[in-house]
Amino acid sequence: MFRSLRERNYRLYASGQVVSLTGTWMQRAAQDWLVLELSGGSPAALGVAVALQFLPTLALTLWAGVFADRFDKRMILIITQSALGLCGFALGALDVTGIVVLWQVYVLCFVLGCFSAVDAPVRQSFVVEMVGPAQLTNAVALNSMTFNLARIVGPAIAGVAITAIGTGWVFLFNGLSSVAVVAGLLLMDTALLHRADTVDRERGQLRAGLRYVRRRPDLVVVMVLVFSVSTFGMNFESTLAVIARNVFQRDADGYGLLITMLAVGTLTGATLAARRSAKPGSRLRLMLIGAGVFGALEALAGVMPHYWLFATALVPVGIAMMTFTTSANSTVQLAVEPTMRGRVMGLYMMLFLGGRPLGGLTAGWLAEVFGPRWPVVLGGLISLTAAVAGAVVLSRQRKRGLIQPLG
Template structure:
């Protein structure tokens, strides 16, 4: 058994470039997400429906373009596709900055630009995720995925914090300009990278190519079962949707406590990501995935019933950590089990699962809370997640027996004695 080398993925020059550029750019993007929400709040006079429409502006392009983006990622140079997507997103931030500074901002403008930025991100995301296996050796892939999650989680903490300070000092326009500048980090990184080509065959951009990707996912239990687990977990355990109610009425900790509740999963996620990046995801990755999703559901259930602020924070931190371990293992299994020529389309199908689960989960959480009460609905959702994980474990033996990037070997008859 090979020894895991801590942070071994950083030995790759191209991965270091992509990681740093992506972290800087993501931080700018998270700043803009906070600024857009604040901007819409100001323009709409505090209308919550106007804020909710941001989600629709981001979701619709993803649903419409996801499969096509996967076909593109498998047919063209992924680094160049990422460059084009990042430039388009930078231009969207530039448009927001100019409209804010010139006093031309309007709700429809922000929604339109947000939708265009979401479309560009959707087109570039499969290429970015499919590119990583070409940057690091197979045995370092789990560590690389963990480090990517570290960058993402840190950006979700640092970005809004800096964004809030900048809004207070210079308004939303300043945040948009800083975001424009932040894109230079990822653009320079992509220009300096020299990823090794993995697939020599040129792929068509066609409906048949998209169907081929769907067929591959459907015929590969290890792939669709990890996607199903992702969907079920985010559908049944959408506790964060109801955090304002917990802060105001159940825990009675006010706005400051609400901020801590929102931050707790990210803290747990960062800790788990660092641990995974240093020590790896272990050998028994199938069982680890199933246990992490079960713990995710169980921690949600305990949080749902908790009336103590400290216990609630602990459960949310465990929730974030379990989700991160699950995310690392899912990504590792999917990348290792998918041929490079299909990897972009696999990521695109997965985008529909990880986008659909949280969005539908928010609706489910609201309806269940109305029918059963907030605490009971969250607890039942967490227990349903645990139950569904058990069902998947029972029905997909190849997943529960999956070890260290290898499918379980079939049993063989003992050799005859000489």
């Protein structure tokens, strides 16, 4: 199950990510709670914060994919990870000194989003360089395990820490945690990297990447599905804090527990994906099933009447969500030419993250007007509908001989 960890460079990367991502999830929980405190519990204010953090993805992620194909991915990641750590230090300093106000949080959300928009596609396309194509699916699954282990530990620690010492110290810890992943990148043996040929600078490289995807109807369907599920179904940053505080009258530790329960499910889903990576089978079919089941389970969770029923329902939601995301990621990466991988993953990450501003604002508006449960219920139904529509379109295209299965 852990075959990709045989690669020294990937071991360094994964160990640094455990520490850094724990800090990242601590900051996310603390940031959501700080925004609610500064805004008097406004769901719309939290939606604005989420939108600002993901808005730069629309402008920068596609170009980041071009940079990933053109430049040294490891060096780009060293710069972006260092900058993300500095954002944590800045917000922590403002909070600890007691001078933080809501507009400052908004500004730092936007700055953080800018560096994250560049970091995401480069980081995704760098995985194959650390482990090679044969171990990519396993490495993607292990990345998800690392991500969701941090998603369990981070919010749980943050919930206790916010109550005990305040949100500011959580932000400072996140800034410090970025040192781990930067150190791992610096210690890598570059001779062991499975680097693809870099693309020389020339005009029209971004358009060439978009044309490449447009000519692949199978990739188009995957991209549309990823956008639909991520934008409307995976808005947990905008919904869980509001549901914990405004529906179930819970404090920060209650919110942290909801994130932890979701993360238990996503970690389980990532573990199952790592086990499946050595077995033959259709990743595309698994992606469609994962998206449909995720949507149905999320809609069901949204109507749970009691806190513990809602929290428990988040576990299977997390399993289905991770089944969808890991299969979608590996499906796209293994289906494209190496010289196009950065640009295609730039588009993938733009659709995966770039819809969050729309989703965050929509979720905030729905929660404000109709109640906090509605973003969860409608998000699940939209995800289910998108999965069914995607399956129908792919089936028709395959019958007409327009596409070949992605695998």
